[in-house]
Amino acid sequence: MGTSLGGLSALRTVLGSLPGHFPAPIAIVQHRHKESDHTLPCFLQQFVSLPIREVEDKDEIQPGWIYLAPADYHLLVEAGHFSLSTDDPVSYARPSIDVLFESAAEVYGSQVVGVVMTGANQDGSRGLSKLKANGGVAIVQDPRTADSPVMPEAAIASVSVNWILPLDQIAPCLIRLCNP
């Protein structure tokens, strides 16, 4: 899941609507200042029943957990665990949504669902198209319901997405997709 400007309230809505028995792991890149402290996971946790964790290097990927990219690190998916890097920013961002999506697509192929939400840049578009090319599912927040429509619009323009959904429909869609 990737968000930028306006992402806090969008994440609160989507994650807050997921039940405590949601079965899939969720990895999130939210753009933020590089010296942000650890308040974001605590803030979100008040509204969310699933456990939220800021990723430490090599954390195992476990079902029912929400993983946040730490400030100033890229978050990458490996087989069964995460890894971090401080490589140069991608699309001007570190963490970058593209980096998360591309690495997830490479390791988990058609099992990946990518969600791009509110933001004022282009990050996420390239990652979403790679994810789609590898058989994954692409969901984009309806730009009309986004605080900042630029990022969803960019994603829609460059990827043939599976769903364009108003903010309040994203969680129900994820629940349908992830409950076999």
Next chain:
Amino acid sequence: MTTAPTLEDIEVQLLLEAVHRYYGYDFRNYAASSLKRRVRNFMQNEGLHTVSALQERILHDRACLDRLLLGLTVNTTSMFRDPSFYTAFREQAVPLLRTYPFIRIWHAGCSTGQEVYSMAILLQEEGIYHRCRIYATDTNEQVLQTARSGIFPLDRMQEYTQLYLKAGGKRSFSEYYTADHQNAIFRSSLKEHLVFAQHNLVTDRSFNEFNVILCRNVLIYFNHTLQQQVHQLFYNSLCKFGILGLGKQESIRFTPHETDYEEIAKGQKLYRRRN
């Protein structure tokens, strides 16, 4: 369930095998996904379309290998990176270090040296630098040359000043360097107890016993196997009650020596060997 290796995955493995067998540099146990990204970026810069073509060039062109070595290692760094780490070091580690007559510090993976100079400044402000020797190592000779020079871009000094202050700096940061055109030249007194040397964490052994080992944001580029190997090396290179400092999002969990350390500053990745 994960997907089967792609042709590109196989090519990357063959490239790393070739680099190891022919040149002796071992990237085989680097974290796969970030390594693959860097290989791809490098191919793009070299104008190559397949990893196999890159392998061909690397094996027949030593200069290309040297460029690759720079391309595969990450040299993102800054002075007083994660200021709270330095505050914790000042408050928790320095009092312990004061008890030693002589203090050996190993800064492994020092890159261009900004964090080494930061530590030298901190130790000087705490009045123990004259009793310290910092061995700063990196695999890459080119970044070590920058580190040895103690000359850094002037345009980053504003950012560094902020970080220095957040790290509990006690003076005016500008006292530590002189400005010259585009550069900030750091005071030579900071260099007095620094030794810069080439050392490869993957293939080289321990070279001393240390009171402090700092290795921040290096192990994230290694896979589990290699992390365990390097943690073994660190444990063997630390004296009893020696101090280990890691990067903000790193930990000693899942390493063979997890229980051999205690945390001395909560959440700051500063550990002390138990015995």
